[in-house]
Amino acid sequence: MQTIDALDSTLRSYLQPDQSTQVRRAYYFAEQAHHGQLRRSGEPYVTHPLAVANILADMHMDHQSLMAAMLHDVIEDTGIDKSAIGDQFGDTVAELVDGVSKLTQMEFSTLEEKQAENFQKMALAMARDIRVILVKLADRLHNMRTLGVLPTGKARRIAHETLEIYAPIAMRLGMNNVRMEYEDLGFSALYPMRARRISAALLKARGNRKELVDKVRHQIESTLEQEGHDVEVIGREKHLYSIYKKMKSKKKSFSEIMDIYAFRIIVDSVDTCYRVLGSVHSLYKPVPGEFKDYIAIPKANGYQSLHTVLMGMHGVPIEIQIRTREMEEMANNGIAAHWLYKSDSQSASGSHARARQWVQGLLEMQQRAGNSLEFIESVKIDLFPDEIYVFTPKGRILELPRGATAVDFAYSVHTDVGNSCVACRINRRLAPLSEPLQSGQTVEILTAPGARPNPSWFNYAVTAKARTNIRHFLKHQTREDSVALGKRLLDKALVAQDSGLDQLSDTNLADYLQQNEYAELNDLLEDIARANRLPTITAQQLLGQSSTETESDSDTQAAPVAIRGTEGFVVSYGRCCHPIPGDPIEGYLSSEKGVVVHRESCKNLGDMRDNRERLVALRWDDEVEGEYDAVLRIEVENRRGMIAVLATRINSMGVNIEKISTEDKDYQFTYVDLEIQIESRVHLARIMKRLRTVDSVRRVSRVTN
Known part of the structure; x- marks a missing residue:
């Protein structure tokens, strides 16, 4: 069992003595507040906040975060309120504790609504202080580590929520170590049999692969050593959940997934990253189209690295990641790496700025969402970005999730641009708003003053910001x-x-x-x-x-x-x-x-x-606007290509065809029913007149019932 003394010695290695004393004081306060309370495992309740503080201490978090970790369940589980914590430890710590605390006073109709409300409250607290989410992530991590003592149903529910919300948040904040542990623990709780089988297969494969892995590592190390590079080469192994996801999504067997060998090369500077890349490309042939430069264009969570895939000996693919020690630290701990808290008035850079930008986006979504369930759906969409990078006409780079369209691009530029968007140019050619964007494209949005969002945009808008704004605008318009x-x-x-x-x-x-x-x-x-x-x-x-x-x-x-x-x-x-x-x-x-x-x-x-x-x-009204559906029944001779002829004639008049269906009248004639969009009876009469001039058309009439 962890003790406050062991934690104290860890804290003194990077905090001021008076700061570690304050953390110890918070521990004694929590111990007193939770006196007599036990965890399901039978341990005193205070062991949980102590374990959460230890997780944060391993990330070298500041003393206020550690104090909040010690006190995070005090408001919820004891009679002590926020003001009492503020009097004892200051308003900042009280705000952090309140942000992490769940909503206990409110009644909810469903469990989903309760979870959504809790997350919504936490998002608001995160906007004030990003450390709220770091304390919450550490709290959830310890709960996941001790999931075994809970009833199966409850454990599965917590594991599902962790995989759905908390693992993606850790990923978004660049905290890779936390994310991987969440995923493996969640996977084992949800699918214990699958986890055991993959784990056993992994142990077996590790023994079979050892010789080849050592040989490849030795070749890379000796080549880089000869060229004078001081590097560290680490064999990288996929974790259980990523193997399972890959097997499921790519429909591949375990042996096919494990055919790929992966290595990470840690170097001293950015310049060396690119030199080492040249060296490994001369050692083994690179696979075309598999090189990614996340150093020049970092991922949304601040992750930086060079990625390449090589064709090694015996035709075995080798994945290589090349990064500096700082990038390695950032990849593992993300926003928590070398934590130095900055107030809003000070400039934040790198992952701090990105995290704050993401939280601001959350806040905007929360304000526009109709309710907490709608908000959490938007957050889920926002948490799974496989990014593409596109350019504005002025050369600014925008990050969007894969599958994003010009509508998403327009809303990411500005809400007003999205609301008044009418068309787009992709690489200077006019393109449909529904066309998925590709990395490297230049996108220009055309707007019109009287334009408004179209409900059909929901079918292809991907980003949470676009969908939330479209929904908000349409709701507002509907009320008017x-x-x-x-x-x-x-x-x-x-x-x-x-x-x-x-x-x-x-x-x-x-x-x-x-x-x-x-x-x-x-x-x-x-x-x-x-x-x-x-x-x-x-x-x-x-x-x-x-x-x-x-x-x-x-x-x-x-x-x-x-x-x-x-x-x-x-x-x-x-x-x-x-x-x-x-x-x-x-x-x-x-x-x-x-x-x-x-x-x-x-x-x-x-x-x-x-x-x-x-x-x-x-x-x-005398001045009617819009287009209206009308159905025409056309009797035509049974001739090959007649539907194409009719569709071409209608298309030449600039009329949309909504639906086409056919019905045989007899061996010689067929009925073709066309649902088209027209503006008025006069417009319809003009279309019917043009259709009657088509050869093989015998009769054109309007279907009214």
Whole structure:
């Protein structure tokens, strides 16, 4: 069992004596606070915070982080509050402890929601002080090491959460040693049988490979020694979880994965890295396309190294990583390497700056997310970046995850650029916004003042920032659309009662909103637009009438509501009859879809006439915008290539085809059903006229039901 004395001697090797004394004081405070509490293993509870502090001491963390590690469970598990810790050890330590503590006072409907809320709180604390996450990572690491004493179900849940959230965070912060231990411990807890089998196979393979590994290492060492390089060559072995992931993703057997031999070469300077690269390339032939320079362009987490793959003796592939001692330290401990805490006012460089930038991005996501579950989904997307590097037209490099598109690029430049993006140029050629970007490309975004995000961008936006901003913008737009439509519907219902929204007294309106628990009028109008409240009944209640008094009144006394096509999600168009501008229309208030527009002659509308209070008189506005779906049935001769001819003719008119289907009429003729996007009845008539001029087209008609 670790002791405070052993920890103290470690701390005195790199901290000031008064700082290590403060850590010891925090230990005694925690020991007293947790007095009588035991861990599941039967040990005194204080052994856990002591072990967490030891993990941080191995990373050479500062004294405040170590004090927070000692006290991190005090708020949650004892009667001591944040202010008491602040009085004893200062506000900074109290803030750190509070950031790491879980939310215990709140009730959550699901376990997922609780985990998401906890992480959201931790993200906010991280934005104030990045050390919060380092204490939390050390806390989780010790919990993973002692997972064996927990019930299987709980252990599996913690292991799953660690692999899903905490291992990627450690990776993002460049803490490779912590990440690898998380992954191996999590893998063993989730899949004990698989872990045991791979571990046994690894031990067996190690014995078989030893001779060849030693021979390759000796060749590399002697070649570099002859050239005067002072280097350290280490044989690098894959850990269990990375072997398992590779076997699963590449669908390869264990023997195929273990065919690759890996070495790490540690040198004294950046200049030597490139000299050593030349030496190993002259020793063995490099594999084309496998060289990566992460020194010139570091990874998002600050990782730096040269990577190359060589074809060694007997045709065996050899992976080589070349880096300096500082880069090795950074690769293993990331942001915790040579920790020197800097306040926000001071400039931070390297991994500190990158980590702070990532946390700022988290904070922005958190502010725009609708709820904690939505936020944690965005974080998961953001935590698995396999980076590509693209250039802005001015030569600035941007890091994006693999599979990112121009939409992701636009939002990474600035939120406003993303929101007003209309097109892009990739390497000076116009390209679709959905095209995945490749490393080295130059991307230029074209914007327009009136442009707005498109819901279809969700299908190919990859980054959390892009998806969060698109969702936020569309939600905001949807509310504006709903309020505007709700106002028109309620006003129309009030006009039918010889009144109007502007004629209602403020007192009556305020009383009605209060009785129905609406914070403001806009909330009521939004509910009306979404058909959660019927405008006719709401109008009657606002005027103090009962529904029976106005049964004889007809809605036709008021002017129909005008549909402009810009209402957004609160107005949808019946898939049964495909109404288009120019058609006589009527609306039905659906509690799921808001106002659904149908043609007056639609058969389905006839079935809805029993609920007259849900029917709304509609008309098309004089200035209608947007495109609408229409279905054409074309009777054609059975000839090869006819669909291609029809598609080409429609495409030449600049019309989008949404769907094509065919149905044989008889041996001589076929029906081709085309769903196309048009602007009005006149536009549709023009398209039908052009299609009738195609040879072998016998009849063109519009399908309405």
